[in-house]
Amino acid sequence: MMIKPTAVRKGFIGPILAKVAEGGFRIKAMKLTRLSLEDAKKFYAVHAGRPFYGELTEFMASGPIVAAILEKENAVQAWRDFIGATNPAEAAEGTIRALYGTDMGQNAVHGSDSDENAAIESAFFFSQIERY
Ligand code: ADP
Ligand code: MG
Secondary structure, three states: OEEOHHHHHOOOHHHHHHHHHHOOOEEEEEEEEOOOHHHHHHHOHHHOOOOOHHHHHHHHOOOOEEEEEEEOOOHHHHHHHHHOOOOHHHOOOOOHHHHHOOOOOOOOEEOOOOHHHHHHHHHHHOOHHHOO
16 A cells, blocks of 8 residues: 555644554555656556546655555455545545545555555565565
């Protein structure tokens, strides 16, 4: 997962990590870092060609983010359910995107969409010795 730049800027790292714990997710790795535009383009390569790709990658490179590997039974789907719909305006009450998201682009957090992509995204940020 990632806590996106707007949520970091607004001081929501603490509240979001409290929700992570509340949801029963175990933090296996975590760091505060910043993506270069090149990194952001690589991370979101699957969306290259979509109309929002430029806006998304510029936004994700606009400031520090928190990246983390979360562990839980069926973690990918559990996390997606827990954070709510992509558009915070449509996210269920009490979900992280409903609570801390601003709009469709600035929706507070990222979640992987499959176990395969979760492994690729984890490797993007963390080496083996950074995982506990
Ligand atoms: P999700 O993050 O829920 O898996 P997607 O993979 O479809 O959603 O999109 C990746 C990210 O791109 C979203 O989290 C959001 O920040 C941004 N995004 C998606 N659709 C739009 C859109 N129509 N306009 C602006 N940004 C968007
Ligand atoms: Mg996605």
